[in-house]
Amino acid sequence: MIYLDYAATAPMRECAIDAMNDVMRHAWGNPSSIHEEGARAKAVLEDARERIAAHLGCRPPEILFTSGGTESDSTAVYSAAEAGRRAGRMHIVSAMIEHHAILRPLERLAQRGFDVTLLPPDRDGIVQAEAVREAIREDTCLVAVMTANNETGAIQPIREIGELCRARGIPFHTDAVQAAGHIPMNPGEIGCDTLAASAHKFGGPRGTGFLYVRRGLSFVPFLLGGGQERERRAGTENVAAIAGMAAAFDESLAGAEQENARLTVLRDRLAAGLTRIPKSTLNGHPQKRLTNNVNVSFEGVEGEPLLLLLDERGIRASSGAACSAGALEPSHVLTAMGIPSELAVGSLRLTLGPDTDEDAVDTVIEAVRDTVERLRTQSPEWQAKCEGRRAFLL
DSSP states (O other), rough: OOOOHHHHHHOHHHHHHHHHHHHHHHHOSSSTOOHHHHHHHHHHHHHHHHHHHHTSSOOGGEEESSHHHHHHHHHHHHHHHHHHHHTOOOOEEETTOOOHHHHHHHHHHHHHHOOEEEHHHHHOOOOOHHHHHHHHOTTTEEEEEOOEEEEEEBBBOHHHHEEEEEETTTOOEETTTTTTSSSSOHHHHTTTTTTEEEGGGGGSTTHHHHHHTTOOOOOOSSOOOHHHHHSOSSSSOOHHHHHHHHHHHHHHHHHHHHHHHHHHHHHHHHHHHTTTSSEEEEEEOOSSSSSSEEEEETTTHHHHHHHHHHHTTTEBSSSSSSGGOOOOOOHHHHHHOOHEEEEEEEHEEEEEEOOHHHHHHHHHHHHHHHHHHHHHHHHHHHHHHHHHHHHOOO
């Protein structure tokens, strides 16, 4: 089996499993309890907070533990919107290529009277900082632009956007779910006020994540109830999962520079091999992208049968965001980039990880080439193009 769907989820690291088992055996108490078991769990919780904060170059109290990327994004968006509403500022700037964890809350806010501006990316899938500058208004209460796109891997100019927002006093949120654990980042240097991350993208457990919240930011809690997380996020903390997340974060960042160099070589080898297939195209910027991401469209091929046939050959891949699997519509990210629907539905996203090597890459290139040829021979539309009755797009 060759697993190339790390952007959907990464296998849990052994260090994360060990950390979780240790907590479940020896620190299983409620961290809000004042007895010894509670104190032991509290110590584990705060140790994880300190370690994550150290990696981000921020203060431990600025780390808020959540159930994952979706909650972190929703919390940041709704908090900024409510603070903006109270101040009479109800305009939000974001991007068409955002994950649905951002787009869906923005849709709801638009229904509640907020004015939402969604900026298009360029052909390489990058939202230009100048476009953000032009979209900002006096009543803008939030700018939300992701660090790296989950489908194309395109890395956004978040430092430049952060500088713009900081100069105008506008809260800036970045969804760093795909980047955290892979790209070292410092919220203070980026200029963001909130930053979302999810443990299972870097080898931690599913169902946990964190939200960086800059000290002094006007913050409105999203989940109400008890006083956990300094009254910013109600609910008893999942100490075991948080410990696993901190362990995975430590390990992933400790070897990030060396691993990124290794993956860049494999990524480029895979992209070169796949784009040698006739009538194929790489989606996203060729260099300004995550080191493990390759997204390619094949004309005359649909993504679903391509994935199913690759799965039969033991190759695990995706055609875009895993949470959108089963959707008949083409990727909103690719269409926003101006890619025709016919090509967008034929996209293949391959994301590499620690277990990927040259042999795996070469095996995948051969398997994709064979599968694409097989599907094209079965396609009446492809035959029509080959016979000149329809025009090729590429």
